[in-house]
Amino acid sequence: MDVSAIPGVPDWLSGHLQDEGIEALYPPQAEAVEAGVTEGANLVASVPTASGKTLVAELAMLSAVAGEESGPGSDASGASSGPLSDGGKALYIVPLRALASEKAEEFEQFERYGVEVGVSTGNYDSDGGWLADKDVIVATSEKVDSLVRNDAAWIEDLSCVVADEVHLVDDGQRGPTLEVTLAKLRQLNAGLQTVALSATIGNADELADWLDAELVDSNWRPIELQKGVHYGQALHLEDGSQQRLEVRNGESETAAIVRDTLADDGSTLVFVNSRRNAEAAARRLASTTREFLDADEREALAEIAAEIRDVSDTETSDDLADAVEGGAAFHHAGLASDHRSLIEDAFRDRLLKVVCATPTLAAGVNTPSRRVVVRDWRRYDGSTGGMAPLSVLEVHQMMGRAGRPGLDPYGEAVLLANSHDELDELFERYVWADPEPVQSKLAAEPALRTHLLATVASGFASSREGLLEFLERTLHATQNADRNELERVTDRMLDYLEVNDFLTRDGDQLQATGLGHTVSRLYLDPMSAAEIIDGLRDWERAGGTSAGRERAETAGDEAEAEEPAGFTRASELAADHGDDDGPREPPSALGLYHLVARTPDMYELYLRSGDEEEFTQLAYERETEFLGPMPSEYEDDRFEDWLSALKTARLLEDWASEIDENEITDRYGVGPGDIRGKVETTQWLLGAAESLAGELGMDCVPAIREARTRVEHGVKSELVDLASVRGVGRKRARRLYEAGIRTRADLREAEKAVVLGALRGREKTAENVLENAGREDPSMAEVEPADIDGIETTTTGGGDGGSGTADDPEDQSSLGDF
DNA sequence: GCGAGCATGGTTTAGACAGCATGTC
DNA sequence: CTAAACCATGCTCGC
Structure with missing residues (x-):
């Protein structure tokens, strides 16, 4: 279908598409248009990755936003410039925050035609106006759910909703949110056009049935994708052909494939089943890729490696930088998000020749590659007691990353077999197999x-x-x-x-109670809220001293068990514990971190061998600090969960005690990204706890707030005020404090030489900090840094040696990027 | 007596959404 | 019911 023949879309669109080099629609896109996607029809599109789903969404949204009057057969209704606010509003739902920004950037190409694009996720709202002023809004499913719960007025103006990666309704954890949210949006607005985009799945017809939608179910791809299995010295492809692909002596199968791809000037994406494997594989493959780098590439990669080391000074960061220098990298959720985007960009720019990744990359932002190697097709799964095979859908998603439209002549996706039997099995199981049907998990x-x-x-x-x-x-x-x-x-x-x-x-x-409304609005799992409330109540009742902090009695245990038979509240059973005559101490930070860490909204840390002993001991040492009863050591599961929460709480306490990032990653066996993740979740949950405590008229609100602020900035109590100044993180705050500057107010009065000295002679940084602290004359011109014990000053002369920003990353290890 | 190299056994294991306030056009 | 890579440890063997 020619782009000029699409009905229902704004007049400028065909010209725009032609400018972009798009003359004709891909077959699935044409099918979608024929099914009426630009004329308000509901649609389910089950098509491979990279087969132009985004354009289908754009067509639907633009036709909806443009308004009814440009429907089929209508003439050009006035100039199509200016805001399109006369039409409706479109909502694009994504599963990941990273995808939200990626999609929004893509949609911004239409801003020149007056289509305003906005983003809304938990940690980011697009600036410049309210969402109500936007024509197209990109948001995560949880955010949309939250907006519906909080009665966002513009929800009623929606005329089109697009759900991306809708096959994720199959996910037990987050699927129901998408499912319920779509159902709510459709109930709110009977005329709402629903477009659901899915990977190729077995039962797309059921989704279409659910959404009263037309179905486009296609396997068409814009570039050829050949799936295959490598075994011995040959690559067996699904079309029956074989390519010789020799594995040299002492070389891994993966390395051979990477080398073979590089010989053809292509890059390789390798999927593995654990972080450690990703790191080890990247390290080893760097020796293969290194030989293929030219001088320019080496230089560019060295620069990226330096940026990586600047993000964080952990071992992970260092290992990553080492691999990058050789043209390889690893990618997993233990990386800081800055790490991740550096790797993704460098891979897209073809500087990195190979990336070894866990599934983060399969579901995440667009990182296509000439070849994809699915090295591990089984992954540890505790619930099945060993290694479980990956789902067909998941493997196909990974394989779908092969082949870059417009850049590669073709894509190849390869599984690895160790035996002839495995070769056959892999063909059966993944190459020729259809993906599993998607199944609602709402009844959990x-x-x-x-x-x-x-x-x-x-x-x-x-x-x-x-x-x-x-x-x-x-x-x-x-x-x-x-x-x-x-x-x-x-x-x-x-x-x-x-x-x-x-x-x-x-x-x-x-009817929801006041508390129920609050819990729903705060987006808490009710069980988390109950745990928090019970813990806080128990603390208040016990008078905040060790009185009554004895370990659980049998009754208390029952009350806290997952879905207990009678749903008795722990707080009721724990009544008349303590005498109220002692002074009521506020709960400690550790106690509060533990309280939120044992909530179902916080992901558990894995207990390693030795951890059990270490944290059991800690539990007894700090017995008086915990809110609510400690389960008995003899109830294995409950006690283990409780200990695992203690490990998390301890990590957070370390962070809020200014322990070095690399010390923490070491001590807890986590990556820099994990620390940031935990901190972020804790901020959210403590914020919620603060609201709950406030609503219930409890005394511990200030203690909660302090614990939250401390974890937010990663500082001890005395630095809370300083760290609240923009541009001042945990490290700078500590140095300022040591130099005698203890508060924001001090910053406004302090001698500039001292400030500059404490900030290691960085003039721009110092000016920024002073300005943010509200100082009237922040200029550092002609100020010589004072000598301060233990602080090394960089050369003066106004500047950070080339890096354009005022911040010198190695100087700061804060969480500034949220 | 010493150290390289190997066998053995123990350890470990993917991912990641969400509040509110506040400021600003 | 199921794995596999990594790591520390301790052994053997050769000199």
């Missing part, structure tokens, strides 16, 4: 617990019947004729929510 207790409360609290249902009726709009209902299971879990979760005071029941009628 944690999912319903959260979404039932939110559904009642935000007014979508006010009775048990109403809830069940609402659930009829979900994929779960489409897929399961039998309603008994869903009904049973619903009743169980309603009991749970009632017992914990999140909602009240009057006959069939349901």
Whole structure:
């Protein structure tokens, strides 16, 4: 189909597409248009990655935004310049924050035609105006859910919603959110056009059924993708052909493939099953890639390596930089996000010849590659007690990264076999296999617990019947004729929510309590909220001293077990513990970190051998600090979870005690990215805890706030004020403090020479800091840095030796980028 | 007596969403 | 029910 023949889209679009070099639509895109995607039709598109899904979304959104009047057959309705606010608003839902910014950047190409694009995620809102002024909004599914819960007014103006990677409704953890959110948006707005984009899956027809949508189900790709398996000295491809691909002596199969690809000037993406494997493989492959680098590339890579070392001074960072110098890299969630984007960019720029990655990269931003090697097709899975094979969908997603449209003549995706039997098995299992069907996971207790409360609290249902009726709009209902299971879990979760005071029941009628509304608005799992409330109440009741802090009695244990039979609250059972006459000490930071760390909203840290002993000991040493009862050592599972939370809490306490980042990564066996992740989650949960405590009229609000601020900046109490100045992180704050500057107010009064000395003679940094502290005359001109003990001063002369910004990263290890 | 090289056994294991306030056009 | 790479340790063997 020619781009000028697309109905329903703004007049400028065909010209724009032609300028971009797009003359004709790809077959699946044309199918989507024929199905009416530009005329308001609902659509499910199940197509391979990189087959032009984004353009389908753009067509749908632009036609919706442009408004009805430019529908089929209508003439050019006035100049198509100026804001398109006369039409509706489009929402694009993504699964990852990184994808939100990537997509928004892509959509910004339409801003010159007046289409305003906005982004909204948990840690980032696009600046320059409210979302209500935007025509196209990109957001994560959780953010959209949250916006619906909080009654964002513009939701009603939506005329089109696009759900990207909709096959993720299959995910047990986050799938139900997408499912429920789509159902809510569609209930709110009967005329809402729904477009769902999915990887190729087996049961796209069921999704279409659910969404009352047309279906485009296609395997078409713009560049050829050959799947295959390497075994021995040959690459066996799915078309039956074989290529000789020799593995030299002492060389790994992967290295041979990387070398072979490089000989053809292509790059390789290697998927492995653990972080450690990714790092080890990158280290080894660097010796292969190094030989292929020319002088320019070496230089460019050395620069990137330096930037990597600047991000953080951990071992991970160093190892990564070493590999990058050789033209290889690893990529996993233990990396800081700056690390990740440096690697992604360098790979796209073809500087890096190979990236060894865990699945982060398969689901994340677009990083295509000539060849993809799926080295490990099994991954450790504790629940099955060993190595479990990856799903076909997951392997296909990885393989789909092969071949860069417009750049590579073709893509190849390769699995590795160690035996002839394995060769056959891999062909059967992955090359020729169809992906598994996508299955709703809504009936799981944690999912319903959260979404039932939110559904009642935000007014979508006010009775048990109403809830069940609402659930009829979900994929779960489409897929399961039998309603008994869903009904049973619903009743169980309603009991749970009632017992914990999140909602009240009057006959069939349901109403969220004030607390229930707060929990829903804060986006907390009700179980997290209950844990936090119980912990805080227990502390207040016990008078904040060690009185009554004895370990759990049997009754208390039962109350905290996952979905206990009677849903009895720990706080009720723990009544009349202590005498109230002692002074009420506020809870310690460690106690508060532990409280939020044992909540289901915080991902658990793995307990290594030796950890159990170490943290059991710590638990007894600091017994008086914990909020709520400590489970008995003899209840294995519960105690282990509790200890694992203690490990997390201890990590956070270390961070908030100004322990070096590399010391922490060492001590806890985590990467820099993990620290940042934990800190971020803690900030959010402590913020929520603060709101809850405030609402319940508790005394511990200031203690919670301090613990949160400390973890936010990674500083001890005395630096909290200084670290709140923009441009001052944990390291600079400490140096200023040592130089006698202890508060923001001090910064406004202090002698400039001292400030400059404390900031190691960096004039621009010092000026910035003073300005941010509110000083009237921040200029550092003609100021000589004072000599301060233990602080090395860089050469004066106004500048950071070339790096354009005022910040010198190695000087700061703060979390400034949130 | 010493150290390189190997066998052995123990250890470890992917990912990542969310609040609010505040400022500003 | 299932793995595999990494690492520390301790051994053998050759000199």
